[in-house]
Amino acid sequence: MHLSVDDGTKALRSELSALPLNEDILVVGAQADWTLCDVYMMTSYLAWPRRVWLLNLNPINANAPFDFPPPGAIEPSMMLFYDTTPPPAPNQRKIGDRLVVTRIKS
Amino acid sequence: MMTEEVPSVLRALAAILTTFAAGLGVSALVLRGRVYAVTGLIGMSLVLGMAFVSVALFLLSFFFSGWVLVEGLTVVLLLLGCFGVVHFIKHKPVFSKTDGGFVVLAIIQCVAAAWFAFAYDLGGDGLVNFEIRARLMFEHAGQIPLAFFNDPSRSWLHPRYPLFIPMNEAWFYLRGGVVDQVGVKWLAVPMALAASCIYYNGIEILTGSKVRGVIASAMFVLVPGIFAAPGGVIWMWGDFALGLFFLAATLELLLFLKDKQRSVIPFAIYAGFLPWVKTEGAILGGCLLVVHGILTWRASLIRRSIVAAFPYLIVFAGWKVFCLAVGAKAPNEFLPPSIDLVAQNYSKIFAVIWGVLRELVEVKRWSLLWLLALLALFRLSRSGMRVQALVVCLLIGVPLACYCGAFFLNPRPYYLNALPRLLIPLGMIAISAIAVAFPLREKKEDSVVNEPLP
Numbered sequence: 102m103h104l105s106v107d108d109g110t111k112a113l114r115s116e117l118s119a120l121p122l123n124e125d126i127l128v129v130g131a132q133a134d135w136t137l138c139d140v141y142m143m144t145s146y147l148a149w150p151r152r153v154w155l156l157n158l159n160p161i162n163a164n165a166p167f168d169f170p171p172p173g174a175i176e177p178s179m180m181l182f183y184d185t186t187p188p189p190a191p192n193q194r195k196i197g198d199r200l201v202v203t204r205i206k207s
Numbered sequence: 208m209m210t211e212e213v214p215s216v217l218r219a220l221a222a223i224l225t226t227f228a229a230g231l232g233v234s235a236l237v238l239r240g241r242v243y244a245v246t247g248l249i250g251m252s253l254v255l256g257m258a259f260v261s262v263a264l265f266l267l268s269f270f271f272s273g274w275v276l277v278e279g280l281t282v283v284l285l286l287l288g289c290f291g292v293v294h295f296i297k298h299k300p301v302f303s304k305t306d307g308g309f310v311v312l313a314i315i316q317c318v319a320a321a322w323f324a325f326a327y328d329l330g331g332d333g334l335v336n337f338e339i340r341a342r343l344m345f346e347h348a349g350q351i352p353l354a355f356f357n358d359p360s361r362s363w364l365h366p367r368y369p370l371f372i373p374m375n376e377a378w379f380y381l382r383g384g385v386v387d388q389v390g391v392k393w394l395a396v397p398m399a400l401a402a403s404c405i406y407y408n409g410i411e412i413l414t415g416s417k418v419r420g421v422i423a424s425a426m427f428v429l430v431p432g433i434f435a436a437p438g439g440v441i442w443m444w445g446d447f448a449l450g451l452f453f454l455a456a457t458l459e460l461l462l463f464l465k466d467k468q469r470s471v472i473p474f475a476i477y478a479g480f481l482p483w484v485k486t487e488g489a490i491l492g493g494c495l496l497v498v499h500g501i502l503t504w505r506a507s508l509i510r511r512s513i514v515a516a517f518p519y520l521i522v523f524a525g526w527k528v529f530c531l532a533v534g535a536k537a538p539n540e541f542l543p544p545s546i547d548l549v550a551q552n553y554s555k556i557f558a559v560i561w562g563v564l565r566e567l568v569e570v571k572r573w574s575l576l577w578l579l580a581l582l583a584l585f586r587l588s589r590s591g592m593r594v595q596a597l598v599v600c601l602l603i604g605v606p607l608a609c610y611c612g613a614f615f616l617n618p619r620p621y622y623l624n625a626l627p628r629l630l631i632p633l634g635m636i637a638i639s640a641i642a643v644a645f646p647l648r649e650k651k652e653d654s655v656v657n658e659p660l661p
Contacts, residue, residue, distance in 0.1 A: 115553070125360075142335045145361060149343060151362035169363055 103136045103183075106197030109148070116179070116194065116202050117148045124151050124206070125175045130183035131158035138167040139178065140183045140200065178206040215390025223397050225382065226375070228288025229263075231257020236295035237472050238436055244381030244411075245302040246309060248295070250404030251473070253397045254451055260284065261374035264381075265348075272348040277381045287354040309421055313403045316428050320399035323434070324441040332437070332444050335364055338388060340373035343350045346378040357534035366463055366535040371484040372445045395441050402440065402451055402635070403428055408415065409458030410642050423642035432572040433635060438628030449484045450632035452477050453491050457602055457636050460499055461595050471511045474499065479518025482526060487606070491632060492519045494605045498598055541616040552615070559614045562623045563607065572627055573634065580637035583644035592643070601639045603633045 106112070120126070127201035128144055137157060143151040154175065157168035180187070182201040187193065194206035223603065234243075263283065278416030328340055344351045351373075356366040376391050383390070403424040411420035428434050438446040456477035463469050478495045481488030496516050503512040529535075542548055549556075567577040580603075587596035610629050614622045628637055 139331060142331055145364075146335055146339055149339070149361075150354060152358065155358055167363075169360070172359065174408070 103140055104197035104200050106193045109197050109200075110147070110148070112196045113144065113200070113202075114147045116196070117144070119204075120148075120151055120178055122150050124172070124178040126151055126153045126179045126192065127156060127171075127175070128153065128181045128183060129158065129187075132184055135167075137183050141164040141167075141169070144181060154162070157160050176205075179204055211473070213383070215383075215387055215393065217380060218387070219390060219393030219396075222379040222382045222395070224289070225253055225284040226260045226378065227258040227289075228291065229259045229284040229448070230254070231291030231295070232287025232289075233259050233291075234290045237476065238298075238468075239470070239472075240298050241470070242298065243300050244306075244408050245300045246306060246313075247406045247408030247412075248300045250401045250408060250455075252291070253401035254405070254455060255476065257375050257397070257401075257448070258483070259287075260475070262369045264374045264378055268350045269350055272350050275321075276490055280541060281382070286522075305417055309403075309407050309417070309424065312421060312425055313400060313407075316394050316403050316424070316566075319428060320434075320440055321393070324395040324443075325345050325389070327441065328553055329392065330437060330444070331387055334388070334441055336368060337372045337443065338376055338391065339364065340370060341376035341380055341391070342386050342388075343583070344373070345386050349377070349381055351377075353533045356410070356530070357536060358638055359536075359614055362536055364535055365486075367530050367537050368445075369409075369483045369488070371480070372443060372448060373598040375587040376443070380480050381410075388439075392441070392443060396622040398443075398447060398451060399428075399440050402447075402454065405451070405455050405458065406639070406642070409455070410464070410639060413458065413461055413532065414643055418647060419642045419645060422645055423638055426638045427643065429634060430574055430576050430634060430638070430651070432627055433571075433631055433638075436572050436627065438631055438636070444628065445485045446631040449481065449488050449491065451636040452481050452484055453495070453602075453632040454635045454639065456481070456492075456495050457599070458535070458639065460495065460502070460598060461639075462593055463499075464502065464598070467508070471515050475515040475518050475588060479513065479522050482519065482523040487610075487629060489523055489604075490606050490609050492523070494602055500602070540619070542614065542618055544612075545617055547621050548616075555615055559611050559623070561628065562614070563611060564627050566623070566630065569627075573630075576634055576637055576641075579641045583637075583641040586644040586646075587640065596640070599636055602636055606633060 104113075117126070126148055127142045128142065129139075130140070132138075137155070141153065141155040149194075154171045155167070155169040180203045182203065184199045187201045187203055190203045190205075195201045196202060229374045231248075233255040234248060237251070237319070260280075263280060264276075267280055271279060285347075289344075304327035319439060320448045326616035340351060340355070343355055351370075355361065358366075371483050379391050379394060406419075406423035406427065410423045412415050431439070433439050433447065433450070435441055438444050440447040456474055458467070459474035460476060461472065463471075478499075496512075496519055499515055500512045503509060505517075567573065584600055585598045587593070587599075610626070614626070
């Protein structure tokens with residue numbers, strides 16, 4: 102629903118399934134509402150057993166209620182930018198209008 | 208093994224009927240020859256069946272997997288069902304022609320539960336707090352991967368949440384042979400039916416009036432917060448299931464006040480399973496056991512109180528041990544309580560109380576439930592049911608006070624978000640009080656009163 106595209110979950114699942122199982126994924130966004138949280142939770146739901154973390158660039162407040170950054174340094178093999186302009190990178194794919202998937206490790 | 212081509216209703220029927228069969232057998236063991244009404248037996252069998260399936264699947268999954276687990280558990284459930292059928296042929300449950308009105312109501316409720324359940328998806332909480340465990344279990348041949356419980360990137364998934372709902376969903380997936388996040392909502396139907404039957408039978412025995420039983424069973428569908436609002440029966444999030452066990456245990460407790468010879472076993476089992484349904488079930492179960500302890504102490508029945516606490520302690524301690532063993536860690540969501548904290552944040556106390564009061568008068572969610580409950584408790588306390596009114600007051604007030612304390616210690620800005628769902632079990636008790644106190648001009652009907660144990 103938040104991805105503004107039909108079968109967004111299917112497309113996301115297909116991107117995630119290409120990753121090895123023991124990898125980290127980082128979801129990045131700056132939403133001031135629950136939509137980023139929903140996208141993160143859905144990614145985490147679909148990506149098991151890969152570890153999924155959330156970096157919310159907004160400070161935590163009543164409107165931007167949730168983040169879940171990794172406890173230390175990680176090398177994510179994929180980053181998902183939700184409603185945020187990602188830095189240019191070679192392996193990028195858009196899912197709907199708001200989500201950009203960037204493969205860091207091939 | 209079924210496949211995706213089999214309609215979800217048939218897969219649901221396979222899961223629900225095997226669950227009901229098990230419940231019938233467990234009910235036979237619990238009732239031990241007591242005469243019971245058909246309606247009460249259906250409610251009890253559905254609740255105990257779901258409890259049995261969840262525990263049996265969880266425990267068996269440590270030793271078996273794949274088709275051995277699924278077919279083996281099916282055989283166990285069906286054998287229990289056969290035992291139940293044989294038992295209840297011998298000890299025929301009672302069905303009165305005047306129960307016909309309730310049967311029509313229950314059918315309408317089941318249809319409404321199914322219709323509304325499929326009008327909504329599982330929702331975020333339904334997926335990530337409950338269903339994901341069932342899905343993982345299915346994908347790992349019936350064995351929930353223990354790595355799930357100590358995955359640091361998923362500690363926000365509340366790995367310490369107990370497994371009653373996930374195990375019932377997993378049984379639907381395993382028995383049906385497919386993961387079906389839509390079809391799993393069929394499980395809302397037996398839950399609604401169980402609630403309806405428990406209300407009808409419990410209130411009827413308590414008051415001797417079938418009309419009051421019908422009022423109670425009709426009311427829970429009419430309160431959006433309990434039926435259709437997030438957390439209600441149609442969502443499969445665990446709050447309604449928790450309410451189901453809490454309601455059944457509370458009615459047993461109230462019936463104990465009427466009949467001191469009443470068996471303690473149903474109460475002990477319902478209260479004992481509360482910590483297995485949801486985390487806050489530990490609070491609700493604890494409150495029930497304390498109130499029960501006070502009542503039995505007054506009646507010099509201490510042994511009964513000790514027996515009643517056993518299932519609760521086993522379930523509570525068992526789940527804690529499991530969580531410790533698998534390293535299930537949840538992020539610490541609460542500040543440590545201290546006098547300094549209270550002194551620094553005393554204004555939050557008023558914010559919490561104000562938030563709770565505002566929620567109780569939220570008409571869109573609760574209609575007039577809490578206002579009517581207040582009037583009902585006042586009316587009961589003025590009639591001959593003063594102790595019953597006090598019991599209901601305690602069972603609503605003490606958990607609510609505990610929740611307020613938890614809100615106070617929660618530093619998150621959205622700490623009150625969970626309140627409407629936490630109120631569901633308490634609201635279900637409030638409905639009982641309203642039905643009992645409802646002003647009716649009635650002649651005393653013959654009710655099916657459970658026989659005391661020999």
